[in-house]
Amino acid sequence: MTMLPPPSPKKLGLVIDLDICVGCHACAVACKEWNDGGQFGPLPDENAYGAEPLGVWFNRVHTYEVESKATDKPAMTVHFPRSCLHCETPDCVTVCPTGASYKRAEDGIVLVDADKCIGCKLCSWACPYGAREYSEQRGVMQKCTLCVDRIYNESFEEYDRQPACVMACPTRARHFGDLGDENSAVSQLVAARGGYELMPEIGYKPVNKYLPPRTRRDGCGSRSATAVEDKVDFSTASPLLRWIDKVLSR
Numbered sequence: 398m399t400m401l402p403p404p405s406p407k408k409l410g411l412v413i414d415l416d417i418c419v420g421c422h423a424c425a426v427a428c429k430e431w432n433d434g435g436q437f438g439p440l441p442d443e444n445a446y447g448a449e450p451l452g453v454w455f456n457r458v459h460t461y462e463v464e465s466k467a468t469d470k471p472a473m474t475v476h477f478p479r480s481c482l483h484c485e486t487p488d489c490v491t492v493c494p495t496g497a498s499y500k501r502a503e504d505g506i507v508l509v510d511a512d513k514c515i516g517c518k519l520c521s522w523a524c525p526y527g528a529r530e531y532s533e534q535r536g537v538m539q540k541c542t543l544c545v546d547r548i549y550n551e552s553f554e555e556y557d558r559q560p561a562c563v564m565a566c567p568t569r570a571r572h573f574g575d576l577g578d579e580n581s582a583v584s585q586l587v588a589a590r591g592g593y594e595l596m597p598e599i600g601y602k603p604v605n606k607y608l609p610p611r612t613r614r615d616g617c618g619s620r621s622a623t624a625v626e627d628k629v630d631f632s633t634a635s636p637l638l639r640w641i642d643k644v645l646s647r
């Protein structure tokens with residue numbers, strides 16, 4: 398078993414705006430190329446989309462169609478990027494038998510030490526968000542690192558010290574910052590837009606937050622939409638995200 402550090406005041410994470418994500422996958426591709434392109438060397442990712450791609454995807458984008466209960470309202474498409482949420486109290490760390498899976502005390506980033514990982518996959522079973530990816534090639538677990546090798550890299554210009562996914566997003570749907578500081582830009586964004594954490598009932602306390610889609614001028618959106626298959630009642634707060642919770646929980 399691996400211990401979690403005491404809660405850190407600094408909580409680095411992402412805020413993802415589902416209102417403006419267009420599902421282009423630029424974030425996922427930029428992430429893979431920065432973190433696991435080729436075979437951990439200056440090689441091109443020659444088989445990125447094949448049956449046996451080189452490297453793994455730490456970030457995935459799912460697309461859902463959400464239908465309104467009212468028959469005269471158009472359906473709405475929602476793109477949902479998914480990666481590690483850098484939870485505050487995640488079992489993916491505590492189940493690790495070797496200490497390979499750990500949470501940093503100084504900024505809350507959850508990482509995997511490849512030298513200690515024995516590839517038992519316990520952490521991926523403990524992650525309810527499907528955020529861990531096992532590398533068959535390396536025999537170790539991998540996951541989003543928040544680009545820890547970029548964000549503190551003093552050889553980069555200040556502007557470039559952000560995760561690759563944030564840099565690549567053409568619509569600025571992704572934001573990076575300290576969610577432990579209530580005055581940070583990301584915290585203010587979450588407060589202004591009703592930012593939401595996924596599956597709070599599980600108690601992992603994800604640091605990353607999602608901003609719900611705004612209600613559309615035609616009435617379709619976060620107040621009135623209903624999932625096609627589930628006929629979920631979206632009359633409660635943040636209904637679209639509750640539906641995504643439900644999809645993730647399957």
Ligand code: SF4
Nearest residue numbers: 481482484487489524
């Ligand atoms: Fe662990 Fe999954 Fe939370 Fe990331 S999202 S910290 S892998 S439980």
Ligand code: SF4
Nearest residue numbers: 418419421422424566
């Ligand atoms: Fe959405 Fe931005 Fe990722 Fe494209 S790059 S899928 S817009 S979050």
